[in-house]
Amino acid sequence: MSKLDMRTGSTAVMVLRLLAEKPMYGYQIVKELQARSEGYFDLEQGTLYPALHRLEKDGLVDSNWEVVEDGPSRKYYHITEAGRDELEKSVQQWSDFSRHLLKLLGGTAQ
Numbered sequence: 001m002s003k004l005d006m007r008t009g010s011t012a013v014m015v016l017r018l019l020a021e022k023p024m025y026g027y028q029i030v031k032e033l034q035a036r037s038e039g040y041f042d043l044e045q046g047t048l049y050p051a052l053h054r055l056e057k058d059g060l061v062d063s064n065w066e067v068v069e070d071g072p073s074r075k076y077y078h079i080t081e082a083g084r085d086e087l088e089k090s091v092q093q094w095s096d097f098s099r100h101l102l103k104l105l106g107g108t109a110q
Contacts, residue, residue, distance in 0.1 A: 011051045012060075013094060014041065016087040019061060019079040026052065026075070052077055060086050 018024060018032055026048055033041040055061040060083035065073050079087070 010094070011043065011047060012055060013087065013090040015048070015051060015055065015077075016060065016079055016083055016090070019077055020084060020087055023076040023078045025077070029077070055083065059083075 014033060015029060018029055024032065026045070029052075030043050030045075030048060033043055052061065052063075056063060056077075060080055061077050062080055063075050063077045065075050067073050
């Protein structure tokens, strides 16, 4: 199973987690995921932007364009209250899943 296969389904929760801290634009999200995962999560634009559009369509994220003095305007994404609720639910689901998977694999799940 490839890293890409394993990442399927986790992009939304990763993005919501970052946006729960502060609004970010797309490239900033990619760089932050890379930094926090020590390069493990290296999202392509073809993965990130469709995910952001789905989150926006589902009402979990809002966006707005902001003018930047020293460069082009940037589209910033913000988590909504519905997005915060979904993040909380998703974190619990991923925690349960990870704990049970590690237990099954013989890891040290608690």
